[in-house]
């Protein structure tokens with residue numbers, strides 16, 4: 698428990714290669730009280746991706762079973778694979794007073810906004826400085842073959858087109874600056890009046906019942 702009451706959801710969306718995972722991992726390592734949700738996907742693991750860390754990897758049938766059992770808070774088809782956030786990843790974390798980072802696409806972001814109170818969700822769209830830079834980051838990452846990269850580039854325009862649905866827009870040009878800006882967003886969101894009510898009331902109570910301070 699962090700003394701802040703219930704946690705909230707932070708959604709990060711960006712075209713593939715814009716730096717979401719890099720930023721999300723840095724934030725989780727820097728800021729206490731924040732967890733990264735591990736999504737479930739039908740995509741094959743990349744070299745070095747350990748099951749249960751970046752993703753829970755399942756086959757199509759396993760994914761469909763989970764949809765039918767209503768286990769997903771949101772799910773979507775992205776680049777020909779299915780990706781989803783299991784409900785069991787979310788509510789226990791928020792109930793413990795921790796905030797939860799979801800690295801999901803614009804379709805998933807819409808679903809989460811539609812089923813959660815506005816005060817429970819903060820969303821951040823991340824853009825690369827340009828299309829060319831996005832392409833060179835995808836190539837530089839060295840994890841996808843040229844067809845996969847071409848497919849991701851072809852879909853990048855659709856992801857960036859939804860930036861106005863988000864609360865914040867972050868341009869990941871200089872990495873250190875983007876890391877600092879993301880940290881600032883989450884720290885400021887934690888201080889919103891509606892999220893500090895419990896702590897404020899406890900402080901106010903000490904003014905209403907002074908205990909002989911002099």
Ligand code: ADP
Nearest residue numbers: 713714715716717718719834838869870871872
């Ligand atoms: P995503 O999770 O959005 O697909 P990644 O976090 O895997 O993207 O980043 C894609 C590649 O770009 C990685 O090789 C990463 O190290 C690199 N990268 C991320 N942010 C920056 C940045 N600001 N400047 C230069 N390279 C970056």
Ligand code: 5GP
Nearest residue numbers: 713736772773775780781782800801802805
């Ligand atoms: P990647 O295959 O590069 O890990 O992810 C591809 C895309 O799927 C990214 O845009 C990422 O945000 C999105 N994604 C990852 N997990 C989820 C999820 O649980 N739900 C949704 N809707 N999108 C996801």
